Amino acid sequence: MTAQTDHSEAKATRTRISVDAMGGDEGPAAVVAGCSLSATLNDDISFILHGDEAQLAPLVARRKELTGRCEVRHATDVVEMDDKPSQVVRTGKDTSMWSAIESVRSGEASVAVSCGNTGALMAMSMIRLRKLPGVNRPAIAVLYPSANPQGFNVMLDVGADIRADADDLLRFALMGTSYARNGLDLPRPRVGLLNVGTEEHKGRSELREAYDLIRDCHEDAGFEFVGFVEGGDISGDSVDVIVTDGFTGNVAIKTGEGTASLIGDRLREAFEYSPLSRLASLLAYTSLMRLRRKIDPRRVNGGVFLGLNGTVVKSHGSADATGVSAAIKLAAQLAESKFNDKLAARVAATLPDGEATG
Amino acid sequence: MTAQTDHSEAKATRTRISVDAMGGDEGPAAVVAGCSLSATLNDDISFILHGDEAQLAPLVARRKELTGRCEVRHATDVVEMDDKPSQVVRTGKDTSMWSAIESVRSGEASVAVSCGNTGALMAMSMIRLRKLPGVNRPAIAVLYPSANPQGFNVMLDVGADIRADADDLLRFALMGTSYARNGLDLPRPRVGLLNVGTEEHKGRSELREAYDLIRDCHEDAGFEFVGFVEGGDISGDSVDVIVTDGFTGNVAIKTGEGTASLIGDRLREAFEYSPLSRLASLLAYTSLMRLRRKIDPRRVNGGVFLGLNGTVVKSHGSADATGVSAAIKLAAQLAESKFNDKLAARVAATLPDGEATG
Numbered sequence: 001m002t003a004q005t006d007h008s009e010a011k012a013t014r015t016r017i018s019v020d021a022m023g024g025d026e027g028p029a030a031v032v033a034g035c036s037l038s039a040t041l042n043d044d045i046s047f048i049l050h051g052d053e054a055q056l057a058p059l060v061a062r063r064k065e066l067t068g069r070c071e072v073r074h075a076t077d078v079v080e081m082d083d084k085p086s087q088v089v090r091t092g093k094d095t096s097m098w099s100a101i102e103s104v105r106s107g108e109a110s111v112a113v114s115c116g117n118t119g120a121l122m123a124m125s126m127i128r129l130r131k132l133p134g135v136n137r138p139a140i141a142v143l144y145p146s147a148n149p150q151g152f153n154v155m156l157d158v159g160a161d162i163r164a165d166a167d168d169l170l171r172f173a174l175m176g177t178s179y180a181r182n183g184l185d186l187p188r189p190r191v192g193l194l195n196v197g198t199e200e201h202k203g204r205s206e207l208r209e210a211y212d213l214i215r216d217c218h219e220d221a222g223f224e225f226v227g228f229v230e231g232g233d234i235s236g237d238s239v240d241v242i243v244t245d246g247f248t249g250n251v252a253i254k255t256g257e258g259t260a261s262l263i264g265d266r267l268r269e270a271f272e273y274s275p276l277s278r279l280a281s282l283l284a285y286t287s288l289m290r291l292r293r294k295i296d297p298r299r300v301n302g303g304v305f306l307g308l309n310g311t312v313v314k315s316h317g318s319a320d321a322t323g324v325s326a327a328i329k330l331a332a333q334l335a336e337s338k339f340n341d342k343l344a345a346r347v348a349a350t351l352p353d354g355e356a357t358g
Numbered sequence: 359m360t361a362q363t364d365h366s367e368a369k370a371t372r373t374r375i376s377v378d379a380m381g382g383d384e385g386p387a388a389v390v391a392g393c394s395l396s397a398t399l400n401d402d403i404s405f406i407l408h409g410d411e412a413q414l415a416p417l418v419a420r421r422k423e424l425t426g427r428c429e430v431r432h433a434t435d436v437v438e439m440d441d442k443p444s445q446v447v448r449t450g451k452d453t454s455m456w457s458a459i460e461s462v463r464s465g466e467a468s469v470a471v472s473c474g475n476t477g478a479l480m481a482m483s484m485i486r487l488r489k490l491p492g493v494n495r496p497a498i499a500v501l502y503p504s505a506n507p508q509g510f511n512v513m514l515d516v517g518a519d520i521r522a523d524a525d526d527l528l529r530f531a532l533m534g535t536s537y538a539r540n541g542l543d544l545p546r547p548r549v550g551l552l553n554v555g556t557e558e559h560k561g562r563s564e565l566r567e568a569y570d571l572i573r574d575c576h577e578d579a580g581f582e583f584v585g586f587v588e589g590g591d592i593s594g595d596s597v598d599v600i601v602t603d604g605f606t607g608n609v610a611i612k613t614g615e616g617t618a619s620l621i622g623d624r625l626r627e628a629f630e631y632s633p634l635s636r637l638a639s640l641l642a643y644t645s646l647m648r649l650r651r652k653i654d655p656r657r658v659n660g661g662v663f664l665g666l667n668g669t670v671v672k673s674h675g676s677a678d679a680t681g682v683s684a685a686i687k688l689a690a691q692l693a694e695s696k697f698n699d700k701l702a703a704r705v706a707a708t709l710p711d712g713e714a715t716g
Contacts, residue, residue: 119555147620159554162562196517196608197477204520204605231612235620247562248609250554251602254589255610256617262505262593263621270645280641287628287635 014046014069015335017111017328018103021051022078022096024115025318028052031115032059032066034324038332039065041325045332048103050075051096075099079116081317085123097121101128104310110335111311113302113327115319121312122160122305129310134347137161137168138307140246140314141179142253147237150184155234157246158253158303164245166209169193173214174350175306176241177223178343183334186240188222192229194244194252203228214243221350302327304334307347311340372404372427373693375686376467378458379409380436381474383676386413389473392682393428394421396690399683403690406461408433409454433457437474439675443481455479459486462668468693469669471660471685473677479670480518480663487668492705495519495526496665497604498672499537500611505595508542513592515604516611516661522603524567527551531572532708533664534599535581536701541692544598546580550587552602552610561586572601579708660685662692665705669698 019035021028028051035047046069049056053074060070075096079088092098097116103109105128114121122138131138139157146153154176157164164172173191180189193211195203211228218225229239234252244252267288271281281288305312311334315327334340377393379386386409393405404427407414411432418424433454437446450456455474461467463486472479480496489496497515504511512534515522522530531549538547551569553561569586576583584597591597592610602610625646629639639646663670669692673685692698 145617145620147623162554194609196520196605231609231614232616232619234613235616244609247554248606251552251589251606252609252613255592255613256589258590258593259503259614259617260621261590262503263618265505267625273645276641277645280638280645283634283638283641287631287638290628290631 014044015332016046016048016103016109017113017331017335018048018100018109019050019328020096020100020112020114020116021049021056022075023080023117024315024324025081026115026320028055029059030320031324032056032063033321034319034328035070036063036065037321037325038328039063039069042329042332044336045328046070048073048100048109050099050103051078052076073099073103079120081117083117083120085117085119088117088120089123089127092120092124098124098128101125101310101312104312105129111313111331113313113315113324113331115315115317115324115327117317118159118303118314121314125305125308125310125312129308129312132307132309132344132347135171135175135307137164137171138305139164139168139172139175140249140303141176141306142303143183144234144242144253144256146235148240149237150186150240152184153234153240153242154180154184154189155242155244155249155253156306157244158249159246160305162245162247164206166206166213169206169210169243169245170213170217171307171347172243173223173225173241174217174221174347175343176243177221178346179304179306179339180241182337182339182342183330184240188224189240190224190226190238191218191241191243192226192233192239194234194242194248195228195230197228197230210243217350221346302330304330306343309340309344311335372402373690374404374406374461374467375689375693376406376458376461376470377408377686378455378470378472378474379407379414380433380454381438381472382673382682383439383473384678386410387417388678389682390414390417390421390424391679392677392686394423395679395683396686397421397423397427400687400690402694403686404428406431406458406467408457408461409436410434431457431461437478439475441475441478443475443477446475446478447481447485450478450482456482456486459483459668459670462670463487469671469689471671471673471682471689473673473675473682473685475675476517476661476672479672483663483666483668483670487666487670490665490667490702490705493529493533493665495522495529496663497522497526497530497533498607498661499534499664500661501541502592502600502611502614504593506598507595508544508598510542511592511598511600512538512542512547513600513602513607513611514664515602516607517604518663520603520605522564524564524571527564527568527601527603528571528575529665529705530601531581531583531599532575532579532705533701534601535579536704537662537664537697538599540695540697540700541688542598546582547598548582548584548596549576549599549601550584550591550597552592552600552606553586553588555586555588568601575708579704660688662688664701667698667702669693 077095141156143152313331435453499514501510671689
């Protein structure tokens with residue numbers, strides 16, 4: 001069942017983004033508000049919005065900036081946060097998430113965005129979009145605030161899979177390089193392998209094996225390999241791409257987010273402590289807002305699924321309009337740069353049949 | 359070879375702390391400065407200082423507050439940061455680190471403190487102090503700043519070993535409970551198992567197994583089990599003790615430290631941006647210093663090795679005088695509360711032969 005709100009004024013050149021409007025913690029209103037914000041900021045994008053038409057149509061109708069740029073596509077079901085991925089891929093055909101991925105599969109949209117259940121989104125994306133040739137495990141990559149000139153580092157995997165063997169880690173290095181080159185404009189990214197020490201003899205056996213594989217291919221693949229890095233380097237300036245398994249990467253980003261949030265709370269308390277400190281906080285208001293913009297996780301919201309035939313951006317489950325808008329901005333950038341084609345070419349070029357797997 | 363600087367005035371009741379003066383990044387001067395600071399703050403402690411007497415004796419002589427409270431014990435060798443633990447346990451008998459542990463083994467001192475190579479310190483401690491009955495893998499526990507009323511959470515293991523099976527994780531829960539009860543004054547700590555999601559079906563198999571083991575023993579062991587927790591909970595207020603393997607825990611604390619350091623740098627930049635923001639930073643000076651005291655990692659410096667016949671405190675390799683002094687303060691608290699005897703009793707009581715391992 002398809003309902004087209006209005007597309008009489010649609011630009012032919014607009015990049016279409018497929019958006020799963022359901023399943024986020026904040027509900028469809030936050031997602032529509034995010035689309036609306038993005039539409040205001042970027043005239044070159046349009047949307048296919050998947051979900052319950054009865055809820056979505058009135059929300060879209062209230063946003064003038066979405067007129068002619070947002071098609072609502074009805075989906076009866078919603079993937080819940082506690083649904084099992086293995087279950088959802090069998091029974092989830094009527095969900096907004098499935099429908100959103102389907103628009104990428106069919107070529108109607110260049111990229112899909114969802115705030116829903118990460119495991120289900122990855123499982124569905126793998127089933128419907130399929131893995132790129134040469135990729136065994138896809139990965140989720142995020143931009144992490146760092147001391148580097150570009151302001152961010154790329155880290156992957158942060159939760160597509162809880163496992164990764166040495167071969168997977170090598171492919172993460174290649175995919176991360178491609179993302180850093182296209183997404184952060186770094187012609188020759190520095191890649192590091194996350195470990196508990198920087199000495200070559202330390203760490204799990206798959207890490208020592210991955211170290212050798214990555215070192216041996218870095219020249220041909222056009223990146224620098226800085227070797228093992230530690231948790232502190234994720235936000236540092238010694239490396240641009242951090243390669244790790246999805247369990248470790250997921251714990252690391254959530255630890256970093258939690259720590260940043262604790263410091264933010266403590267900072268507010270410090271400024272509320274006395275009349276003098278309250279005055280200071282007024283004077284420092286613009287400085288603090290500037291800081292907030294630099295480290296606000298909502299502004300770099302969006303993990304990208306790498307290694308599939310199509311791009312899927314996973315936004316935070318708790319994303320508000322600003323968060324959704326950030327994820328859409330990232331999705332649009334990646335679609336416009338034809339990033340996925342470049343990544344596929346990079347993996348294929350570096351790993352001809354059998355190379356580096358023996 | 360033993361040289362006693364002066365102990366004519368030593369109090370009989372003083373808690374003796376064995377300090378490895380070499381091997382830290384800042385050299386013996388920082389360690390002696392830390393001892394000196396601690397001696398000023400706490401009249402009830404005295405020191406045995408292990409290392410090169412030619413360097414240490416003049417440093418100690420210059421500190422009046424150490425007179426009669428600091429014995430220098432000569433050790434020829436130093437464990438370097440890149441020495442392999444397996445090598446050091448065979449050839450390290452003449453090192454200051456070995457000597458520092460030996461003082462605990464012989465009962466001369468209640469606790470040892472070192473800023474040196476973590477792996478070597480753990481390996482030597484295991485060989486010389488031996489594991490407590492019922493403990494297969496010792497763990498390093500740290501206090502992590504949190505939103506809880508006590509200001510910190512306990513996390514373990516953060517790097518004693520890169521592996522941990524379900525049984526080890528159960529013992530970490532018991533040891534962490536004991537540490538939280540004695541070190542943070544929490545009669546019934548809330549314990550969580552670190553994972554990539556809070557749903558019971560998620561995560562590695564050893565985590566699902568550990569979940570069941572911990573759930574089954576929490577009533578008898580006197581703690582609350584909140585189940586799986588995520589990286590964001592490490593600094594949150596939903597849990598007091600975070601249980602994880604040493605690889606994940608090590609990456610998590612270093613990620614958190616790196617992120618806090620990046621935010622600190624950005625905050626300074628924000629306040630240096632304009633004349634108004636510089637004025638604000640002057641007015642907010644005391645508030646910012648108060649904040650700094652709350653989140654300064656140097657003030658909670660010191661991982662504690664749990665599960666051995668004796669207490670060993672590992673300070674940051676890069677600890678300055680403030681950092682060393684914080685580690686010594688923690689060591690003194692633990693020695694005075696007879697924490698290690700209580701922990702041994704706790705593990706023994708909860709795990710009679712064969713229980714929970716079947």
